[in-house]
Amino acid sequence: MRKTIKAAALLGVAALTLAACSSGGGGGASSPSASGGSTAPSPTSTEPITLTMHWWGDQEAPGAKKWLDAAITAYQTAHPNITIKETLETTDGLIPNFEAAAAAKTPLDIQYFWGGIYAQQPHWAGNTAAISDFLPADELAHYTNAQMEDSYQGKIVSAPWYVNPSFPVLVNKDLLSKNGLTVPTTWTDFLKTCDTLSAKGIPTIAGGVKDGWFGGWLYSILGAQSVTSQKQVLDAVVGNAKFTDPALGDWWTRLEESQKHKCWNSDINSQELYQAQQMFVDQKAAMTVTAGPDAPNFATKAGGPDKIEVMAMPAWSNGPLAGKIASSSQTLGIPSWSEHKAEAADFIKFLHSADQLQAWYDITGSLPADDRFDLTQVTDPIKKSLFAGGTDNVPYMENFIPAQLDSDAVFKNVQLVLKGSETGAAAAADMQAQMERLRTTDRELVTNFTNWASGQ
Template identity: 35%
Template structure:
């Protein structure tokens, strides 16, 4: 959601080919049934032109190819509709939509990461309500929709579930004298493992900072472990708490420690997170944090026996320390200015039909965000572990709750500054708190809406 990263992926090439092969031969026998039972409106749901701004490739290698093929199938079924797919970059995803929304032009369907990146444009009147466009019975099958609820309404469609597992290279663990089948479960173990790996001449942690994402990722996986509830996380953005409070900002000290001990790859500042994952897959680092979709791509590339997966090692003592970092990641919504809202809604609903869920999983290995997708479909042992993590009680992707401006101007750059040594944990915490204050004063309407939403109204 996180990942929220650059979309170029060498490791995704195999997934791209698998996506094309698996999609080509599919026949959808119940399409007419779905078409005849589609939720009706005054507008023709199968005519017009739609522009779809799409993002998922960084989370799920092969997803763009799958969506392109799905659109071709849909257009073949419905001759009067045309859908233009426009892949979006991670670095410009939020900014590009903010710009086009000012002139109420651009896509009919847009995608943003779940919760605040979706709800902020909702509060600004840039997102169309799904009421009357999607049947409640259809929407009831979608998973994790609570992440995009405001005013009692679900505003966006989830496409897939996404966890952020902690991953290690078993071969490098064994080389360093560590048990290859056991990852570190506590922070003390994590530090001890890192020291042993470094002593063996192995880069302990492979990561990238160029896109800034890791600063927010570390806050999401480690920085919430001293909190007892999601409400406490919201409190720091509504002004009821300060980010400089150690229970919010002590993760920056841990980040500083890892950097000063030399546990990160030396080129961390000059590569982005996707490049870091490519390096990890090539055996250039022993541990990393990644996405389910990337693990699936590595499995398809024959790396399964080299990889171990688990939750992030436990550091904090709060109740959220037991939560797995997972979300529905990217969400699709219909823009308020679209002239073909019903056509857009009908297409999005079609993507969730069971045959498409099966096709998506076969092509990408990412878990569909739909209760009609059965765990029985997950055959690979490594992916079964990830599915179990994503299905356990207690899921949270903390970055979702940060206002986009705070995420872009606070969590990401100042977390990165600690790693590069251009800032201290104390200064970075103060700078992040200042970015929160700036958002509150520069975006008073959004701040008011956030407080109302955080109160449960």
């Protein structure tokens, strides 16, 4: 009986949640542009206000929480009537929890979004207000990647916060030289390195795809090499090109090659993304891929600039984006149901003040998403290399495909190819099939992506 009650309770909770989503789904039906405007008092109001902020914490930028706490204190001192409460989200919970909050209209004023599609889709669903409705264009013009990733129909949907150079490969030069190898810069050299190291039982590159996310990284650092721009990817999304076309699908074959040459740690399918990177720190793998903001810390932990080199994924193509580190900005958005949009926008603007930009760099060692930050002060070779990539306007391709395609096709097929259960060609075909199906199940996808592509 207890089990029946549990089952009934599960169904009840699921039904309630979905019912809540249905009744609260009006936001989904509203047009993005309708979310603009605010009836909230101006930031100069003295009325007591509490802003609620959900964000991702230190996960890829260690020190971010310390910096944000200090920034909140400073802002609250300057605005005594405003209190800012922050809640940390996990990687797996970031999107679902926002969706749940949107469905239930939970009080929320500032939400962390990854850039590109992850900031666009909530806006298309009517769940975020355009930040450009609250911040002037001359302010937003300084925000790195705002135009490339976060613009939609002439508006900026979410405010870039910090840059994520995406994604650098860290190389342990010492480990390579001990095995008679040098840093590989071409794909052929990379595969030769894999052959040599795998014969000695050393994984060339450490990764974990159990949680899927690394699959998206691999798509970007391998898949971007043969395309000319994000427009080409957006064309494939709306049906004007195919993910099986050589420029869009050949990277799967390269991935398959890396599996056949035993480049990866054998347990890549049972390791999570961040878990597997530890192998590199422990000197058990020659290379790994990390989040850009975390790369300097990671390199320090693994031995510092003398031992560690930061580079782009070895090039397998002659495409214009091959051998380059892409740039993406993590962002802060304003939920459409927030009652304090103007105050939220003012706080976001405050985070871009000169003092805060400097403090961000001093504490996290990563690049704030603002071209007013003085780059000349950066002398560390690893940071210089990363920041050059971060300001190079190279698009990060994972941010230009539907999030569902990412999880249903990229995450899934990367796992299968790296396990040796599927060929690269089959993976490309499945990605195309998933995309075709998605165009029928997501009935507004083509319109939204076409609109987005028109601004690129």
